[in-house]
Amino acid sequence: MAFLLYIEHIIIAVIVVVLCNIFVNKGKDAFLKVIVGVIKNLPGMDVIIEKVLRNEATNFMKQVNLAPKKGEAKKPRVVIPKVGIPHDQLREELKELQGKENQIEDGNIFAYMYTLPDDHFQIQKECFDRFEKAIGYSVDHDALVTEAHHAFLHENALNPMIFPSLRTMETEILSMSAAMLNGDEDACGFLTSGGTESILMAVKCYRDRAKKLFPHIKEPEIIAPITAHPVIEKAAHYFGLKITRTPIGPDQRADVKAMERAITSDTVLLVGSAPQFCHGIVDDIEAISDLALRKGLPVHVDGCFGGFMLPWVEKLGYEVPKWDFRCPGVTSISADIHKYGYTVKGSSVIVYRNADIRKYQIFVYAEWPGGLYGSPSMAGTRGGGNIAASWTSMRALGEDGYMRKAKELMDITTKLKDGINNIDGLCILGKPCMTGFSIGSNSPDLDILAVADAMEKRGWKMERQQNPFCLHCSILPHHAPVADKMLLHLKECAEECRDNKSLSKQGTAGVYGMMAKIPDKGLISDFIVEFFSEVYKCK
Numbered sequence: 379m380a381f382l383l384y385i386e387h388i389i390i391a392v393i394v395v396v397l398c399n400i401f402v403n404k405g406k407d408a409f410l411k412v413i414v415g416v417i418k419n420l421p422g423m424d425v426i427i428e429k430v431l432r433n434e435a436t437n438f439m440k441q442v443n444l445a446p447k448k449g450e451a452k453k454p455r456v457v458i459p460k461v462g463i464p465h466d467q468l469r470e471e472l473k474e475l476q477g478k479e480n481q482i483e484d485g486n487i488f489a490y491m492y493t494l495p496d497d498h499f500q501i502q503k504e505c506f507d508r509f510e511k512a513i514g515y516s517v518d519h520d521a522l523v524t525e526a527h528h529a530f531l532h533e534n535a536l537n538p539m540i541f542p543s544l545r546t547m548e549t550e551i552l553s554m555s556a557a558m559l560n561g562d563e564d565a566c567g568f569l570t571s572g573g574t575e576s577i578l579m580a581v582k583c584y585r586d587r588a589k590k591l592f593p594h595i596k597e598p599e600i601i602a603p604i605t606a607h608p609v610i611e612k613a614a615h616y617f618g619l620k621i622t623r624t625p626i627g628p629d630q631r632a633d634v635k636a637m638e639r640a641i642t643s644d645t646v647l648l649v650g651s652a653p654q655f656c657h658g659i660v661d662d663i664e665a666i667s668d669l670a671l672r673k674g675l676p677v678h679v680d681g682c683f684g685g686f687m688l689p690w691v692e693k694l695g696y697e698v699p700k701w702d703f704r705c706p707g708v709t710s711i712s713a714d715i716h717k718y719g720y721t722v723k724g725s726s727v728i729v730y731r732n733a734d735i736r737k738y739q740i741f742v743y744a745e746w747p748g749g750l751y752g753s754p755s756m757a758g759t760r761g762g763g764n765i766a767a768s769w770t771s772m773r774a775l776g777e778d779g780y781m782r783k784a785k786e787l788m789d790i791t792t793k794l795k796d797g798i799n800n801i802d803g804l805c806i807l808g809k810p811c812m813t814g815f816s817i818g819s820n821s822p823d824l825d826i827l828a829v830a831d832a833m834e835k836r837g838w839k840m841e842r843q844q845n846p847f848c849l850h851c852s853i854l855p856h857h858a859p860v861a862d863k864m865l866l867h868l869k870e871c872a873e874e875c876r877d878n879k880s881l882s883k884q885g886t887a888g889v890y891g892m893m894a895k896i897p898d899k900g901l902i903s904d905f906i907v908e909f910f911s912e913v914y915k916c917k
């Protein structure tokens with residue numbers, strides 16, 4: 379997910395340039411769609427298309443510095459070194475590699491990093507001092523969590539009988555999470571490696587539950603608003619379910635009436651988000667819950683982003699619509715500890731209303747000569763590091779720590795939202811109620827993607843979104859010292875880009891604009907596959 383977001387605009391840039399040149403020369407979309415369809419299906423065309431796309435992927439990688447530099451000799455294939463490399467040399471190499479990553483102290487990214495990593499290689503010391511001064515952010519916390527992670531890195535949660543402490547910590551994490559989400563004593567769940575695994579497991583659980591309880595259902599089907607995270611699509615794809623995407627209303631929330639109309643006799647699950655990642659807006663979960671109760675369907679709420687933030691934002695007194703187990707139709711919630719739970723990456727929970735629903739997640743195989751086998755989630759072997767780190771993070775912060783951090787981030791968020799709404803031509807989409815929002819344009823004379831390009835020139839990494847075009851912002855601890863600068867730059871950029879139509883034809887603004895005109899999204903998917911094939915080529 380993170381990676382996808384990062385390269386999203388790169389990918390789209392290439393696709394559009396290529397495909398527009400090849401297939402599209404401006405005109406009626408429907409007509410073009412037919413033409414493209416015909417061309418694609420000509421015999422031998424698939425081979426040609428693949429070749430063209432691969433070529434363009436390679437070219438584009440050169441532009442974004444992912445390809446070998448010109449004149450650089452082709453290196454021999456990398457293999458395990460014949461003789462081990464001395465530790466000091468490796469430390470140096472690691473330090474150099476880390477130095478090439480995006481530096482957290484720039485405060486310029488709006489996703490991916492919810493913690494301030496400890497200064498393992500001593501290169502970020504000053505940055506931490508600055509943060510500690512700016513918001514009283516205790517870097518101690520992240521250091522402690524890292525320590526906990528290291529302490530249990532080699533234990534294996536595969537067998538709870540051999541590692542009883544891991545089991546204790548894991549069940550306590552789930553207890554704490556279930557209570558935080560207002561589940562009662564029956565609520566229970568499993569720890570997973572991230573939001574993706576939590577949602578995959580929920581979908582697997584509801585599929586198997588339907589198989590058992592409603593055997594007449596032959597083609598199980600999920601209904602999810604278009605803003606639900608792509609992982610729901612991935613889950614349907616992996617586990618062979620059909621998925622129907624429903625529209626959102628002008629307030630960016632799921633259109634619950636449309637969800638109702640989409641329900642068929644094969645429907646096994648309704649999905650809502652709290653909040654959806656795109657615009658930080660919480661769907662009308664109460665309405666979805668009511669609908670589910672009327673139709674006898676379960677509801678999964680994707681709280682990956684908000685699960686560890688909304689409870690505190692609500693307690694701070696901000697207006698938060700009801701979204702958790704207090705809505706009686708909600709049967710499960712996914713919540714990422716590795717986001718606003720402030721642990722290291724690789725931790726999320728999937729919490730169910732009760733064990734009667736949860737049991738369909740568990741996989742068992744009793745015939746193996748190697749013994750009776752059972753496993754609750756995708757992974758078999760699981761390192762203990764994430765369990766210890768998450769357990770430590772939740773207990774080290776406590777409610778007061780989570781509330782304090784939530785308040786800090788909400789203060790920055792409010793300041794940014796107000797500031798942005800005051801910039802002529804810019805606006806916040808809908809009514810986001812926590813620490814994520816999206817910036818759009820409310821003036822026909824201001825292209826928000828041109829603003830993004832101008833911001834990039836000033837060192838920011840913007841997250842471009844579509845339908846409608848806007849920029850996603852997750853507000854993170856590293857933004858505290860740079861919020862004023864961000865507002866100033868947004869204002870400058872908006873002024874610079876206003877009334878300048880030529881900017882919409884350049885850079886990613888031009889590319890995105892053209893992309894909207896590409897009629898055949900299948901070609902875009904093909905391109906993304908080629909791009910990934912090139913990016914992850916062996917070295």
Ligand SMILES: *Cc1c(COP(=O)(O)O)cnc(C)c1O
Pocket residue numbers: 379380572573574575607609651653654655680681682683714726
């Ligand atoms: C992050 C996120 C996911 C996916 O979680 P990963 O941890 O990236 O696998 C799913 N849904 C929402 C709303 C998210 O914010």
Ligand SMILES: *[C@@H]1O[C@H](CO)[C@@H](O)[C@H](O)[C@H]1NC(C)=O
Pocket residue numbers: 877878880881
């Ligand atoms: C519009 O932007 C282009 C590209 O940056 C610039 O060259 C041009 O001067 C701008 N036009 C106006 C009217 O500001």
